Amino acid sequence: MTAKNPKRPPSRTAPAVKGKNIAEAPLEVKSQTAEELQSEGVYPPARLAQAYVIWQKYGRTYKPAEALEKGTIFPDLYSPYPY
Amino acid sequence: MWMYEKKLQYPVRVSKNDIGMAKYLMAQYGGPDSELSAGVRYLTQRYSMPTNMAKGLLTDIGTEEMAHWEIIATMIYKLVKGVPAMQLREAGLGAHFAEHDHAVYPGDAAGVPWTAAYIQATGDPIADLHEDLAAEQKARATYERLIQLTDDPGIKDTLRFLREREVVHFQRFGETLNDVQACLDSKKFY
Amino acid sequence: MDERLTLLREIQELEFAMVDLILFLDTHPQDRAALRDYAAVRDKHMVVIKRYEEIYGPLSFCSTTPVKCPWQWLEGPWPWEIEYA
Numbered sequence: 397m398t399a400k401n402p403k404r405p406p407s408r409t410a411p412a413v414k415g416k417n418i419a420e421a422p423l424e425v426k427s428q429t430a431e432e433l434q435s436e437g438v439y440p441p442a443r444l445a446q447a448y449v450i451w452q453k454y455g456r457t458y459k460p461a462e463a464l465e466k467g468t469i470f471p472d473l474y475s476p477y478p479y
Numbered sequence: 480m481w482m483y484e485k486k487l488q489y490p491v492r493v494s495k496n497d498i499g500m501a502k503y504l505m506a507q508y509g510g511p512d513s514e515l516s517a518g519v520r521y522l523t524q525r526y527s528m529p530t531n532m533a534k535g536l537l538t539d540i541g542t543e544e545m546a547h548w549e550i551i552a553t554m555i556y557k558l559v560k561g562v563p564a565m566q567l568r569e570a571g572l573g574a575h576f577a578e579h580d581h582a583v584y585p586g587d588a589a590g591v592p593w594t595a596a597y598i599q600a601t602g603d604p605i606a607d608l609h610e611d612l613a614a615e616q617k618a619r620a621t622y623e624r625l626i627q628l629t630d631d632p633g634i635k636d637t638l639r640f641l642r643e644r645e646v647v648h649f650q651r652f653g654e655t656l657n658d659v660q661a662c663l664d665s666k667k668f669y
Numbered sequence: 670m671d672e673r674l675t676l677l678r679e680i681q682e683l684e685f686a687m688v689d690l691i692l693f694l695d696t697h698p699q700d701r702a703a704l705r706d707y708a709a710v711r712d713k714h715m716v717v718i719k720r721y722e723e724i725y726g727p728l729s730f731c732s733t734t735p736v737k738c739p740w741q742w743l744e745g746p747w748p749w750e751i752e753y754a
């Protein structure tokens with residue numbers, strides 16, 4: 397990680413602006429999230445000295461009644477603690 | 480600004496008084512890895528985040544943590560409700576009673592008052608998000624220990640709910656970290 | 670009290686689904702399936718909130734139910750006092 401930028405980086409607005417400045421980015425600048433760019437391999441998904449958590453993909457959800465009991469609507473994130 | 484909704488996020492059931500458990504739950508009410516620490520930490524760090532995603536997520540999780548703080552307070556309130564002074568004294572809450580009666584005071588399990596020293600807002604988004612990931616793991620681990628310390632089914636259910644929320648929050652902070660790192664990386668090319 | 674608790678539980682369930690969805694949307698702002706599901710839950714939630722508030726009074730100060738005298742917001746039980754079934 398480089399030294400902290402003394403000028404506070406501006407808020408991200410259109411993600412497409414990012415793609416424009418990377419040499420390997422696709423030529424057509426379409427609006428993409430970092431998540432999509434990462435899974436397309438434009439940004440390396442992981443690098444040395446940097447933590448990375450896998451992006452969750454939207455899938456099945458519990459019905460609200462079961463979700464409240466379990467603590468999440470996502471079966472993918474449900475981690476039971478039976479003690 | 481903040482709105483208050485006059486309901487708990489989760490229906491907290493307590494079947495009987497358990498003063499010992501009330502004491503342990505103080506760890507999550509006013510301790511270093513408590514819901515209060517989490518709420519204040521995230522709501523503070525959001526001001527120095529570089530992306531809308533980070534500002535939004537810290538605001539939303541911070542707000543949810545305050546709702547969890549309310550849940551912990553409710554458990555403590557119900558666990559000591561109506562318990563007379565001498566019984567509180569015998570169970571080790573005499574000092575607490577002397578200073579706070581049945582009030583739910585933000586201190587840890589040993590009565591040490593909450594302090595902003597429990598949180599950091601470094602202004603460095605990468606550092607702050609790593610602290611948030613760690614905080615969620617610490618809270619999760621604490622809930623696991625608390626679940627083992629009681630056999631009251633209502634309390635166990637509530638603690639399991641709160642524990643699962645920490646797992647979900649960890650995932651969200653991780654995703655936000657990915658995004659902030661990618662965003663800050665791209666700035667190098669300007 | 671039973672009917673009140675049943676309605677309250679329904680609100681808690683729907684609102685919780687909304688909360689988990691908004692956190693997901695915060696990190697996946699372009700996920701159309703999640704956006705669609707959020708909109709659907711939010712619509713159901715609005716209906717149940719209105720039903721509850723009409724009988725038991727406001728859940729927030731910006732409730733849109735008719736204003737009654739005396740000021741209903743102060744009415745108990747408060748959330749930490751309720752004996753959930």
